[in-house]
Amino acid sequence: MKNLKKTDSKIYGLVKKEIERQKNVFTLIPSENYASSAVLAAMGTPLSNKYSEGYPDKRYYGGNEFVDQIEKIAIDRAKKIFGAEHANVQPHSGSQANAAVFLALLKPGDKILGFDLISGGHLTHGSPVNFSGKTYNFRHYGVDAKTEMIDYDEVEKIALEFEPKLIIASTTSYSRKLDFEKFSNIAKKVNAYLMADVAHIAGLVIAGEHPHPFPWCDVVTSTTHKTLRGPRGGLIFCKEKDEVNLDGKLTLAQKIDKGVFPGTQGGPLDHVIAAKAVCFLEAQSKNFKNYQKQIVKNAKAMAEEFEEQGIRVVSGGTDNHMIVLDLTLFGADSKKIQEELDKLGISVNRNAIPNDPKPPFNPSGIRLGTPAITTRGLKEKETKILAGLVAKFIKAPANPKIKLEIKSQVQKLAKKFPIYKEIKI
Ligand SMILES: Cc1ncc(COP(=O)(O)O)c(C=O)c1O
Incomplete structure (x- = not known):
């Protein structure tokens, strides 16, 4: 921080104020958390200087021998903590992760069934002001008027009528458990992909405090900065094989990777990927589960x-x-x-x-x-x-x-x- 103070006292002063605010204010915003100092340290490194378009051992730039090792460690740790067959650690954010999945599995105009914003869904699940709602044909399920919980019979009714290609199970403001098995049964009936967006609940899932989306879901997107307590960023898990679209050309994992790069992003944020790796190590501890x-x-x-x-x-x-x-x-x-x-x-x-x-x-x-x-x-x-x-x-x-x-x-x-x-x- 000393160098920042010397170079740009205005920004230094505001950063200082924000740190003080975070220290003095109780954050009850459910999507915020305090990343560890180790996570913050990894983010503030010259890894930010590097360009690494592509994936480990298949980059479009030279000089990636150390970045490759970092990304491989992040991928291995992510797969381990989530019990996933495949992980992509490059999405810059939760929204980017969702955009990449939609691009990978759908064409513009294809049908998606999502959770409506007012009942607990997210902007990227088909809000008309978001790219998702502008690009794809969305219908939404809500919650039962009396119980204010998801009515799975109603979800099934809408799915049978609408025949979506993708169903999203998620929560941004829904405080009840998501029943991925029930969602999966519905998705199978209409031959749709099932995606869980666990941006909020990823930490709970890893610690066994919320039912696991696998083996029920084909794809799982997440952020890394909420309950997971890592750096601000996105993450995608998926099954290796595509069990829905059996065209046999690409595996599901290959489609998802292409959806991220070159589909929706350029160079990955290597400093953030290093911080994600640190977060995934922390998430393996008994302390994290407690x-x-x-x-x-x-x-x-x-x-x-x-x-x-x-x-x-x-x-x-x-x-x-x-x-x-x-x-x-x-x-x-x-x-x-x-x-x-x-x-x-x-x-x-x-x-x-x-x-x-x-x-x-x-x-x-x-x-x-x-x-x-x-x-x-x-x-x-x-x-x-x-x-x-x-x-x-x-x-x-x-x-x-x-x-x-x-x-x-x-x-x-x-x-x-x-x-x-x-x-x-
Ligand atoms: C369920 C869900 N998905 C995606 C996102 C988007 O994440 P980001 O803000 O990193 O783009 C959020 C953020 O609140 C979310 O709650």
């Missing part, structure tokens, strides 16, 4: 606390790392709540609830998750305290005394559970 277990315990404790406080949790609870709160009863302005809580040192994420009558920019709910606070070391007791503070604010958002009290408790708790003590700037 961490994932605690994430789920904390999320359940958080859901319990909100229910006790009379704030409705969508679907009545959680099986994973996140919950969605329905703030309709409080007539709440979720955008304002998000902004105000940020000022008090608690970072949450406004979010739609199933069948939300309000627009996505200011929806009826907020989404909370426990991956980041669990990295800080919070257990059930402290998670409940934090949830209690959020509840207090939701119930009295205009009370200045309550705001002061929340801010002071948050500051105390942040000091007790520090992050990045070793990062001195």
Whole structure:
């Protein structure tokens, strides 16, 4: 950081402020986490200088003898932690991973059945404002109006009628387990590929805290920076053989690799691939498994606390790392709540609830998750305290005394559970 300060004091100053913000604020955004210092160190290396278009031992540039070794280690570790036949560690992000899979397996205009955004899906699963919705012909399944959980009979009904070439099982804001076996039975009936997007739940899957997408899915996409706690990036796993399109020309693994490069990306981010390798090593440890277990315990404790406080949790609870709160009863302005809580040192994420009558920019709910606070070391007791503070604010958002009290408790708790003590700037 010393050199950064000397060269560009403006950017240095802002980076310093952001590090301080991360230290002082409790991140309850379920898609965020704190990568280890080892992961961060790998990212800040001159590996960023290298061009390595292609794959290990088949590059379009010279000088890749060390980068090849790094990528091979990342691939081997990824396959090991996920029990996958094939891994591609090059996608720059979760969205890029999804784009590569669609390109690999489909033609523009082909039919995809995805989870709708309002019930828990992601933008790249067919939103009309995203490349996915603009390029492919999407239909969506949602959740049952009463249980707010996926109704697999309904998914099957839509699939039989629509006959998609690809079905996506995923969650961005769905807090229940995904039943990949049921999805697979449906996909087989219509001869569709089944893709799981485990961007959020990858860490839970690896630790056995969520059912595994294999052998049920053909392809699995992920991010590496959420529960997996690695660098910002994407990842694809797949079966070696294509069991859906038996044209015999390319294996599924070859199609997916071509979908990433040259299909949707140029040179890989070698510094990020090195950091992914470090993350995959960390994910093999007993500590990582315990961490994932605690994430789920904390999320359940958080859901319990909100229910006790009379704030409705969508679907009545959680099986994973996140919950969605329905703030309709409080007539709440979720955008304002998000902004105000940020000022008090608690970072949450406004979010739609199933069948939300309000627009996505200011929806009826907020989404909370426990991956980041669990990295800080919070257990059930402290998670409940934090949830209690959020509840207090939701119930009295205009009370200045309550705001002061929340801010002071948050500051105390942040000091007790520090992050990045070793990062001195
Ligand atoms: C299920 C799912 N897929 C894909 C993505 C996209 O990941 P990225 O932001 O890395 O493009 C997200 C991000 O939130 C996600 O939740």
